[in-house]
Amino acid sequence: MATTNYENLQCLLPPSWKTSIAEWLREDTPSFDYGGYVVGDSDEVAILYGKSKGKLAGVPFFNEIFDQCGCRVEWLLKEGDEFDPATTEKKRYEVARVYGKARSLLLGERVALNTISRCSGIATRATKLANLKEKHQWQGVVAGTRKTTPGFRLVEKYGMLVGGVDTHRVDLSSMIMLKDNHIWSQGSITAATKQAKKVGGFALKVEVECRTEAEAEEAISAGADIVMLDNFKPDDLKATAKRLKEKFSNRSVLIEASGGISEDNIVDYFDDSVDVISLGSLSHGVPIIDFSLKIQPRNYKI
Numbered sequence: 001m002a003t004t005n006y007e008n009l010q011c012l013l014p015p016s017w018k019t020s021i022a023e024w025l026r027e028d029t030p031s032f033d034y035g036g037y038v039v040g041d042s043d044e045v046a047i048l049y050g051k052s053k054g055k056l057a058g059v060p061f062f063n064e065i066f067d068q069c070g071c072r073v074e075w076l077l078k079e080g081d082e083f084d085p086a087t088t089e090k091k092r093y094e095v096a097r098v099y100g101k102a103r104s105l106l107l108g109e110r111v112a113l114n115t116i117s118r119c120s121g122i123a124t125r126a127t128k129l130a131n132l133k134e135k136h137q138w139q140g141v142v143a144g145t146r147k148t149t150p151g152f153r154l155v156e157k158y159g160m161l162v163g164g165v166d167t168h169r170v171d172l173s174s175m176i177m178l179k180d181n182h183i184w185s186q187g188s189i190t191a192a193t194k195q196a197k198k199v200g201g202f203a204l205k206v207e208v209e210c211r212t213e214a215e216a217e218e219a220i221s222a223g224a225d226i227v228m229l230d231n232f233k234p235d236d237l238k239a240t241a242k243r244l245k246e247k248f249s250n251r252s253v254l255i256e257a258s259g260g261i262s263e264d265n266i267v268d269y270f271d272d273s274v275d276v277i278s279l280g281s282l283s284h285g286v287p288i289i290d291f292s293l294k295i296q297p298r299n300y301k302i
Contacts, residue, residue: 006080009161010060017154021064024111036103044102046109046295048116050093053084054289055127057162058119061155062112064095069108071100080162082127095291102295109293118152119159120289126163126282128263138270140277143168145258147280157281168278177228178202180210189215193195193222213240220248226276231259234268241273 049058059079066073074097077083085093098105129142143166148156157167169175176196178189186192189208194204207226208219216227227244229237241255256276257269269277 006162007059007078009158011081012158012161013060013154017061018064018068019152020151021061021111022068023066025068025107029107033103033107035106039102039106041101041103044094044100044295045104046098046293047094047107048084048096048098049292049294050095051085051091051290051292053058053082053086054120054124055080055082055163056095056116056120057123057159058155061115061119061158065112065115066098066100066104066108069100069104071098071104073098076085086173092292098293105293105295113291113293115155117288117291118286119155120291121286122156122159122283123163124289125263125286126160126165129262129266129279129282130164130264130265133270136267136270140271141166141272142266143276143278144282145278145280145284146171147284149283155193160282165282166276168276175207177206177207177209178224183208189218190222192267193219193224197223213243216240216244217247220244220253221261224253226254226256228256228258228261228278232257234265237269238271239261241271245273 015065056077056079059075063073068142075095076097077095083093083095085091087093098108126142126144133140133142144157144160145168153170157170160167169177178192178196182191182196184190186195186287189210193206193208200206205225206223207223207228208215209228209230210216210219211230216229219227229240230238237257241257244253244255254275256278257274258278259271261277261279263279264279266277266279
């Protein structure tokens, strides 16, 4: 199995990502930094501790937050490394050190912790799902959805990549997905699919959300590249997917399963006829990984 160079994932980030971080910092300190006045400008070192078991994700964001605050980060773990505080004497795992002025460390602290905690939480859940796929030797794709936090999607999708799953479509411009409201507007799956094909051209795939086998057949016949079997029970899903693959064996259509699928039951949906399983729970309601940032006593030794 090929390994991922997690450190190269930063190359995926668009030019706007650093501007987004500047906005996060502006939101957190819109006027006077009263706490910064209290702690002053002394040179200090703070340690980033991991306090719950998980996978580290979000290093570029953490670095940029502190860079914009005039601080320097020295990592003791790498992006994608797993850690467990229970293995340490103090039940907290030293992940990184941050050097800078006291007020600057505190300017970046909460924004950085919020970001890395959420990103690492998503990567940790994604890793569990990727491991289940590997354990059961399923050859399909585990993917996230667009159920992400407004303004924070880039971080959440990045966390999925660190965790080893697919991001699915990142936004409305990435792929054309026709759901019930799109179909309603045109009166039929066929009409909606033809409209989508007109504007999407050869470059964009068209996916259609289907509630029945008959709808899936109509979507494939109309030219859909992917059909999503939505809210099917595992046995019904497998049987339907198999029949569709056999009936349209001359088409390279992908079958996606979605709706009601979680870490607890995803194994029930694994099948050779199913190409993609997408889960909103990869970004929706994911527990964070707990981190803290502690400025060290003046006599702290590196």
